[in-house]
Amino acid sequence: MTVRGPVPVSQLGRALTHEHIVTDFLGAARWAGPRYDLEAAVTTVRPHLEALKERGVSALFECTPQYIGRGVRLLRQLAEATGVHLVTNTGYYGAAGYKYIPQHAYEESAEELAERWLREWREGIDGTGIRPGFIKLGTDRGALSPLHEKLLRAAARVHRRTGLTICGHTGDGVAAMDQLRILASEEVAPEAFVWVHAQNGTDADRIEAARRGAWISLDGYSLAPGVPERYLEALLALKSAGCWSRVLVSHDDGWAVEGESPRQAPLRLFGNGNPQPYRSLFERLLPDLRKAGCTEADLDQLLRANPARAFGIRVRKLHANST
Structure with missing residues (x-):
């Protein structure tokens, strides 16, 4: 489900499954909507999406949740201008000490929260008619707190009614395994869950989850120094373990709103070690994988087949005979 409507998974093409367009770190208590000039943001971002398309990528999953800068009007305008399939989300980001959690999330039940997110699926986001294509959550390290657990249970109930994939920003392997445990208690299969930031776990954690x-x-x-080598080792370990069909790769690149002015704030690139957004996989990781013996079919699976399977909309219950 893209910001311009549904697309058959066979037509999604190569995809980056965890990127950002614009994020705002102001916090839920103060965020009241996008603080950038829409046309200026389009002018800033558009050339980078067009360059991405020239590199053979036709889809980008935009992982900025509500209350941390989600701006679906910008996404739709960029998608229309570039032809890139952009996919937005529903859900709340509970990491960073709950800074991006609205007050009502503390007070409402998992079922009430699920109903909020289901309305976005049924009716569209903020009156735009744009529907989310996945669910985005965020947890810190370690076992889930009661609030994190409630958000995950809400996401599980949305999944069971919509088939939307659940993406969990996760601090470490302990949190990832706890999320799988809670999803199982809600009868949601692991296939419905993306362990976001799995680089924060160990090879053993990743292989077990896969x-x-x-x-x-x-x-x-x-x-950034050391990152290309670490990712190459992690990917090859997953491949050696027979888990290549469960792997997704991306940069987590994008822009953020600068400062704390109420409106018309400038944008800055994330300071994550990439001089240009959405490029480093193609300039370094894919050549490194080829040198390590990966075939073009392997790389196509990583960027095309795996994203299509991960984000195709279908209910994935824990027991196959209950689907």
């Missing part, structure tokens, strides 16, 4: 059926998202790739 063998259970979860999607392993190595999505902070950059040219």
Whole structure:
């Protein structure tokens, strides 16, 4: 489900599954909507999406949730201008000490929160008619707190009614395994879950989660010292373990709103070690994988087949005979 409507998974093409367009770190208590000039933001971002399309990528999953800068009007305008399939989300980001959680999330039940997110699926986001294509959550390290657990249970109930994939920003392997445990208690299969930022876990964590059926998202790739080597080792370990069909890769690149002025704030690139957004996988990781023996079919699976399977909309219950 893209910001311009549904697209058959066979037509999605190569995809980056964890990127951002514009994020705003002001916090839920103060955020009241996009603080940038829409046309200026289009002018800033558009050339980078067009360059991405020239590199053979036709889809980008935009992982900025509500209350941390989600701006679906900007996404739709960029999608119309570039032809890139952009996919937005529903859900709340509970990491960073709950800074991006609205007050009502503390007070409402999991079922009430699920109903909020279901309305976005049924009616569209903020009166635009744009529907989310996945669910985005965020947790810190370690076992889930009661609030994190409630958000995850809400996401599980949305999944069971919509088939939307659940993407969980996750601090470490302990949190990832706890999320799989809670999803199982809600009868949601691991195949419905993307372990976002799985680079924060160990090879053993990643292989175990993949063998259970979860999607392993190595999505902070950059040219910062040591990062290319670490990602290459993690990917080859997953491949050697027979888990290549469960792996996703991305940069976590994008822009952020500068400062704390109420409106018309400038944009800055994330300072994550990439001089240009959405490029480093193609300039360094893919050549490194080829040198390590990966075939073009392997790379196509990583960028085309795996994203299509991970984000195709279908209900994935824990027991196959209950689907």
